Amino acid sequence: MEAYDILEAVERYVQPTVLATVIHVEGHAYRKQGAMMLLMADGSSVGSISPGCLEADLSGYVPLVEESQKPQMVEYDMRPADDFGWGETIGCGGLIRILLEPVTGELLVHLLAAKAALNRGEAVRLVRTFIEGYSDIRYSLCDALEGSSADCVSSSGSYVYTFRPKPRVVVFGANDDAIPLAGLALSSGFRVVIADWRDAYCTAERFPGAETIAAFPGTLLEKLKLTAEDYVVVMSHQFDKDAEFVRGAVKTSLRYLGIMGSRVRSEKLLDGVERPDWAHYPVGLRIGSEGPVENAVSIVAELIGIKRGVHANGGRSSSVASGLDVQGSRTW
Structure with missing residues (x-):
């Protein structure tokens, strides 16, 4: 999670730093609003x-911002059709406004x-209120709104960014294929x-x-204290x-909850229990992945899709959607 890494760097570095935040995008851009x-x-x-x-x-711009100790707005307009500089280089064609602080x-x-809150597993909102353009900003930190999925919200007079803890992936099974x-x-x-x-x-x-964490399954579940925000991948092959x-x-x-192995094997694992939509x-x-590295790519791609809310299939895979025959021949 890039925002978390930036907060770690803020905590770690003692040299002067400038935070660059994309607060406005029109048209296509490589990164969306909120990128930092x-x-x-x-x-x-x-x-x-x-x-x-x-x-x-x-x-x-870093020396200028450091010397003035005031925020500054930088705009890159890549919309002109004859722009063979920024626009063609970046492959965009939009307008980007970046706040430097x-x-x-x-x-x-x-x-x-905010970093301390994330370490406690809490999401928080950083509110920027613009007093005179972008050169004078008031800051406040508050708890994130429950049920809010948007990480950033902007208006003419403010910009709100929500810092969220890194989502946790629990991998059950420490075989070699779990390494990649x-x-x-x-x-x-x-x-x-x-x-x-x-x-x-x-x-x-x-x-x-x-x-x-090393323990047998029952003890592991007690120690992990799984939550509704967790991603779990089961792949011990036992x-x-x-x-x-x-x-x-x-x-x-x-x-x-992702289970490695054929559909038939997974159904047997779940025999006698209710099968949730998030399995x-x-x-x-x-x-069509083969081997540990390609399988890792396919799994993490699915995790990212779930995190971003763009996963197409959702829930349990059917034999058609997963590319399996009715016997669940894929065994990984």
């Missing part, structure tokens, strides 16, 4: 708002408070927890950047262990 990046005085950065075309130009004073305090899945999920902005009953498999060396974990997990409403099996998008 942190620009450091030494020329380094965290995050992105373009494929790399605008970053160099924006870095030129020195990360000091009130803004710094609120960003650090964990790495790809981490790089896609998820918080990853590897859960397995085998201590030797749950190590930081095997899963750098992920959390690990039928009895998978069955115990799945049957315990479905007692809690989840955001997503997906076989796990992952149907892209």
Whole structure:
């Protein structure tokens, strides 16, 4: 999650920084409203708002913003048909307004408070109120509205951004094929927890950047404290262990439950329990994937689709939608 990474950088870096935020987009753009990046005085950065075309130009504003200690608005208009500079380079054709803010004073305090809230698993809203254009801004931080899905809302006099905790992906099964899945999920902005009953498999060396928990399924479920915001992938390849974990997990409403293996095997795992709409099996998008890396791509693509609310199939996969025959021949 890029916003979380930016907050981590704000907390970590002591050098002067400038926060760049896309607050308005018209037409097509590489990144949508709400995209952010942190620009450091030494020329380094965290995050992105373009494929790399605008970053160099924006870095030129850093000394000006730092010297004035006032926010500044930068506009890139790539709509003209004869624009073979910005527009053709970025592949856009829209208008983008980017707010540049020195990360000091009130803004710094609120960003650090937002990071602390995310660490507690709480979503918060940062409200910017524009007093005189964009050069004078008042900041406030408040709890996120329940049921609100929009991360950013703008008007003529304010801009509101919601910082949300990283969504958690729990992977049950620490076999070798979970390694590329964990790495790809981490790089896609998820918080990853590897859960397995085998201590030797749950190590930081095997899963750098992920959390690990070693216990048998019943104890794991108690320790994990699954919530309605969690994504769970079951892939231990041990039928009895998978069955115990799945049957315990479905007692809690989840955001997503993906089960690796054929449809027939998954149906047997769920035998005797209610099958929720958020259970997906076989796990992952149907892209004809083979092997651990391609399977990881298909799984993380499905997770992203669920997170963004654009997943097409939704819920349990049918033999037609999943590309399986009626016997569920795909076994992964």
